[in-house]
Amino acid sequence: MLDEKASKILICDDIAENRKLLASTIQRYTQYEIVITSEGHNVVEMAEQILPDVILLDIMMPGMDGFEVNKQLKENPATAHIPIIFITALGDTDSKVKAFENGGADYISKPFSPKEVIVRIKNQIRLSQLMNHLEETVKQRTQELESLNYALVLALENANYYNDTETGGHIHRVKYYSSILAKSMNLPDRDVEVISRYAPLHDIGKVGIPHTILKKEAKLTLEEFAKIKEHSYIGYKIIDLPGIPSAAKNIVYYHHEKWDGSGYPGGLKGESIPIEARIVALADVYDALRSERPYKKPYSEEESVKIIEDSSGTHFDPAIIQAFLDNRAKFNEIFNSLSQLEALSKE
Numbered sequence: 001m002l003d004e005k006a007s008k009i010l011i012c013d014d015i016a017e018n019r020k021l022l023a024s025t026i027q028r029y030t031q032y033e034i035v036i037t038s039e040g041h042n043v044v045e046m047a048e049q050i051l052p053d054v055i056l057l058d059i060m061m062p063g064m065d066g067f068e069v070n071k072q073l074k075e076n077p078a079t080a081h082i083p084i085i086f087i088t089a090l091g092d093t094d095s096k097v098k099a100f101e102n103g104g105a106d107y108i109s110k111p112f113s114p115k116e117v118i119v120r121i122k123n124q125i126r127l128s129q130l131m132n133h134l135e136e137t138v139k140q141r142t143q144e145l146e147s148l149n150y151a152l153v154l155a156l157e158n159a160n161y162y163n164d165t166e167t168g169g170h171i172h173r174v175k176y177y178s179s180i181l182a183k184s185m186n187l188p189d190r191d192v193e194v195i196s197r198y199a200p201l202h203d204i205g206k207v208g209i210p211h212t213i214l215k216k217e218a219k220l221t222l223e224e225f226a227k228i229k230e231h232s233y234i235g236y237k238i239i240d241l242p243g244i245p246s247a248a249k250n251i252v253y254y255h256h257e258k259w260d261g262s263g264y265p266g267g268l269k270g271e272s273i274p275i276e277a278r279i280v281a282l283a284d285v286y287d288a289l290r291s292e293r294p295y296k297k298p299y300s301e302e303e304s305v306k307i308i309e310d311s312s313g314t315h316f317d318p319a320i321i322q323a324f325l326d327n328r329a330k331f332n333e334i335f336n337s338l339s340q341l342e343a344l345s346k347e
């Protein structure tokens with residue numbers, strides 16, 4: 001909270017007698033620091049430099065009038081928040097309405113009572129302090145909720161890691177590949193963040209698949225494969241909660257859809273598959289191709305790229321394949337560096 005001594009008041013009036021009267025009134029009743037100018041155009045620059053807590057602004061001045069000064073202050077993000085109290089001889093309703101419509105905080109008609117001026121200044125300072133406190137509290141609570149959300153996603157990610165046959169390395173690499181593709185597809189920052197955060201949960205539904213099937217090394221029967229496919233729906237049911245972004249649910253539910261409509265669970269085609277699911281689908285397959293699994297050797301970078309390129313328009317969205325090819329070197333770097341980290345952590 002600001003204390004009274006720290007508060008600064010900027011006074012702008014073209015008439016010396018008014019400036020003197022306002023300044024002496026404030027000095028008599030408060031310990032506020034006072035800065036004075038007689039010209040409207042000075043206020044814009046001075047306000048940005050000294051950031052006063054309140055501006056007392058005359059309306060009728062030669063050169064730049066009070067309404068124009070107010071407009072310029074409101075257009076500048078650095079000064080837009082400073083409360084402006086218009087002090088003027090204009091007593092007509094239109095001027096008052098115009099002052100408030102333009103974002104003026106208060107309006108005092110001349111001749112004024114000194115005590116009224118002080119009370120109105122104090123009110124504005126108090127309101128600013130409350131607003132700052134409120135904004136700070138909201139910011140802090142939002143950060144706390146973000147941290148909690150992040151921790152819960154990590155907890156789910158860990159549960160997935162301990163249950164799944166996939167490694168933690170795969171889960172993390174899919175996160176980074178997906179983030180690169182989302183950025184390359186020029187998605188808004190918030191969408192990139194959501195995709196990056198929830199991509200690691202794409203296979204969370206495997207917690208609902210029996211281990212005898214999930215960890216089976218021999219070829220799966222048709223019935224067993226049908227059971228595995230249920231992980232999309234199970235995952236969706238796990239995270240289908242208020243507050244979880246729809247993009248997260250789409251990733252979990254649709255990441256096995258294919259561009260030509262031959263995927264599951266919905267057999268969706270083309271752009272009817274949500275873009276976040278199309279992105280994670282490619283990221284997931286790229287990493288699976290490059291990784292060694294009980295039932296397959298790892299493919300080289302060149303072989304993996306070739307397989308993905310050959311799936312353009314069948315398995316994958318051609319636009320996302322292009323984004324992948326544009327970032328091929330980054331994908332390779334992520335695979336190599338995170339795989340090395342994973343190997344080191346097992347030693």
Ligand SMILES: [Fe+2]
Nearest residue numbers: 202203255256
């Ligand atoms: Fe999956």
